[in-house]
Amino acid sequence: MTNDRFKDKVVIVTGAAQGIGRGVALDAAGEGALLVLADRSELIHEVAAEVRQAGGRETVVLADLETYAGAQAVMGAAMAAYGRIDVLVNNVGGTIWAKPYQEYEEAQIEAEIRRSLFPTLWCCRAALPQMIAQKSGVIVNISSIATRSIYRIPYAAAKGGVNALTASLAFEHAADGIRVNAVATGGTEAPPRRVPRNASRLSPQEEQWYQGIVDQTRASSLMHRYGTIEEQVRAILFLASDEASYITGTVLPVGGGDQG
Numbered sequence: 001m002t003n004d005r006f007k008d009k010v011v012i013v014t015g016a017a018q019g020i021g022r023g024v025a026l027d028a029a030g031e032g033a034l035l036v037l038a039d040r041s042e043l044i045h046e047v048a049a050e051v052r053q054a055g056g057r058e059t060v061v062l063a064d065l066e067t068y069a070g071a072q073a074v075m076g077a078a079m080a081a082y083g084r085i086d087v088l089v090n091n092v093g094g095t096i097w098a099k100p101y102q103e104y105e106e107a108q109i110e111a112e113i114r115r116s117l118f119p120t121l122w123c124c125r126a127a128l129p130q131m132i133a134q135k136s137g138v139i140v141n142i143s144s145i146a147t148r149s150i151y152r153i154p155y156a157a158a159k160g161g162v163n164a165l166t167a168s169l170a171f172e173h174a175a176d177g178i179r180v181n182a183v184a185t186g187g188t189e190a191p192p193r194r195v196p197r198n199a200s201r202l203s204p205q206e207e208q209w210y211q212g213i214v215d216q217t218r219a220s221s222l223m224h225r226y227g228t229i230e231e232q233v234r235a236i237l238f239l240a241s242d243e244a245s246y247i248t249g250t251v252l253p254v255g256g257g258d259q260g
Contacts, residue, residue: 005241007032010082012074014065014123015091017043019190020142023233024089029056031237033087036078040064041195065092066114071122075130084134087240088127090141092119093158096197098210101153112154115197117161124169124180132176140240141166141182145253145260150216151209159184163251170249179248181239186255187217187226222257 011028015021017039025037029051035058037044037051044060051058059081063070078085093116097108104112120141131137143166144159146152163182170180202210218224235254238244253259 003030004032005237005243006087008034009086010034010036010078010084011087011089011240012036012038012078012085012123012127013089013091014038014074014119015093016047017041018193018195020185020188020229020232020236021089021091022047023229024091024236025058026050026054027230027233027237028087028240029054029058034082035059036061036074036081038063038065038074040070043194065119065122068122068126071119071126074123075126079130085127085130085137087138087140088123089236089240090120090123090139090162092123093117093142093144093155093162094197095146095152095155095213097206098151098213099206100151100209104154109154112152113158113161116155116158120162120165124165128173128178131178132173135177137176137178138240139166139169139178139180140236141180142236143182143184143251143260145184145186145217145220145255145258147184147260149213149220151213166251167249174248179244181244181247181249182251183232183235183239184251184253184255184260185227185232186221186253186258186260187214188229188232189226190229217255217258220258221255225256227254227256 011033013025016025016037061077143162166182
């Protein structure tokens with residue numbers, strides 16, 4: 001691994017304000033990337049400041065990526081700032097509720113799909129015309145090993161959609177010089193989210209269901225532990241780099257042996 005894999009490459013990171021997205025942005029900046037940081041939280045400006053303090057270059061876009069207009073705004077900002085799009089890391093998503101499927105309300109099911117499938121669909125659609133025109137590009141979608149898990153069926157369905165999108169898009173656009181892969185992240189230790197996915201206080205029953213997810217995730221991992229943000233970031237940036245130049249259409253599980 002070199003320390004300049006992304007030198008002068010335009011790298012878009014969505015959901016870059018916290019967690020894995022922030023880690024991807026900071027590590028890519030350290031390897032020379034020209035960053036576009038996208039999020040709907042104002043916290044993204046703090047990440048931008050970290051990038052600048054490390055000597056990196058960035059453009060910030062506040063956008064709701066559950067909408068196509070938001071995705072178009074991000075790609076437009078990348079083109080205005082740098083004139084091309086080399087790498088797109090689709091990181092927006094995450095479980096909102098944790099409970100048995102029969103406990104989900106109709107609106108909650110739709111919200112989970114909007115959160116964890118549509119941002120990836122929209123951003124791929126918005127980025128493709130430019131990547132096709134320049135005959136090159138890399139897309140890394142963030143999926144999850146939760147496609148086989150308990151108490152988050154709508155999220156699992158959304159990430160299953162991300163996996164199918166990854167495979168089909170790679171098939172369709174290999175001839176355009178575009179690689180498309182995904183990282184299926186496992187359970188990941190991270191600081192408490194400053195902007196929670198679900199602002200409601202969990203009931204005792206909901207806490208029990210959430211603990212069930214934690215227990216199942218650790219049990220399903222051959223290493224019986226959660227991973228770190230950095231362990232996820234390394235896999236994402238590997239697939240985004242030229243080191244993975246002969247890899248496309250692949251979903252890489254990063255879950256300590258849990259294949260998802």
